[in-house]
Amino acid sequence: xxxxxxxxxxxxxxxxxxxxxxxxxxxxxxxxxxxxxxxxxxxxxxxxxxxxxxxxxxxxxxxxxxxxxxxxxxxxxxxxxxxxxxxxxxxxxxxxxxxxxxxxxxxxxxxxxx
Amino acid sequence: xxxxxxxxxxxxxxxxxxxxxxxxxxxxxxxxxxxxxxxxxxxxxxxxxxxxxxxxxxxxxxxxxxxxxxxxxxxxxxxxxxxxxxxxxxxxxxxxxxxxxxxxxxxxxxxxxxxxxxxx
Numbered sequence: 628x629x630x631x632x633x634x635x636x637x638x639x640x641x642x643x644x645x646x647x648x649x650x651x652x653x654x655x656x657x658x659x660x661x662x663x664x665x666x667x668x669x670x671x672x673x674x675x676x677x678x679x680x681x682x683x684x685x686x687x688x689x690x691x692x693x694x695x696x697x698x699x700x701x702x703x704x705x706x707x708x709x710x711x712x713x714x715x716x717x718x719x720x721x722x723x724x725x726x727x728x729x730x731x732x733x734x735x736x737x738x739x740x741x
Numbered sequence: 742x743x744x745x746x747x748x749x750x751x752x753x754x755x756x757x758x759x760x761x762x763x764x765x766x767x768x769x770x771x772x773x774x775x776x777x778x779x780x781x782x783x784x785x786x787x788x789x790x791x792x793x794x795x796x797x798x799x800x801x802x803x804x805x806x807x808x809x810x811x812x813x814x815x816x817x818x819x820x821x822x823x824x825x826x827x828x829x830x831x832x833x834x835x836x837x838x839x840x841x842x843x844x845x846x847x848x849x850x851x852x853x854x855x856x857x858x859x860x861x
Contacts, residue, residue, distance in 0.1 A: 631783075661849070670745075670832060670854040671784070717783050721850075723839045726797050728774060729850060731783030 629654045629720050633732035640708050641740045648703040648735050650718030660701040661719040661729065662692055671717065677701060688712070713739040745853035747833050753859045754823055761819045762856045766835030773816050774850060775808055776832040777801065784832055790816060791838055823860045830855045 675686025792813035
């Protein structure tokens with residue numbers, strides 16, 4: 628069975644500072660990995676995805692993530708945070724063998740200080 | 742087609758009432774997924790369809806829940822005899838099926854805005 632852990636429930640960061648959100652997954656085969664962002668009361672927007680190939684993937688809004696198979700991690704980073712990045716971030720894993728359904732982590736809520 | 746749409750966006754009901762939500766996927770997408778998200782949690786898978794066939798149901802989907810996709814286009818999710826524990830955001834997503842982009846390919850899901858259910 629797939630599982631995803633996001634160890635940090637809340638992160639507070641100053642505007643302009645860097646941000647890193649952690650994600651660890653458990654899956655027996657090569658996973659398909661995703662980061663989604665959710666603003667209050669809104670649906671999920673895909674930030675980036677990893678299917679195969681280059682382990683450093685670029686996404687929208689200046690985000691990037693690095694897949695590390697040896698650590699079963701897919702951490703999300705942004706070099707300089709903007710106030711509009713305040714939201715909840717979800718890491719998810721999917722697999723063709725599991726019907727492509729997504730298993731999500733519990734989320735990390737990001738607060739941005741001025 | 743501008744994306745996945747869900748109606749209503751908000752629903753407030755009294756315990757014991759039945760409610761029905763609708764999801765309209767992206768028109769080219771064969772697959773349609775339902776997820777439930779409770780406050781402070783990540784979304785949890787409920788069920789999914791390929792065209793009109795319901796291929797998998799989660800154990801979270803009790804017998805009070807029923808989902809349909811009669812013509813392989815829009816889908817409905819009905820909850821009978823609602824309970825306060827059913828209060829959540831219900832999210833719908835759609836995608837192409839695996840293989841549409843090549844063997845064993847994974848096709849990303851596009852999410853709708855969700856229906857927020859409050860059971861009083």
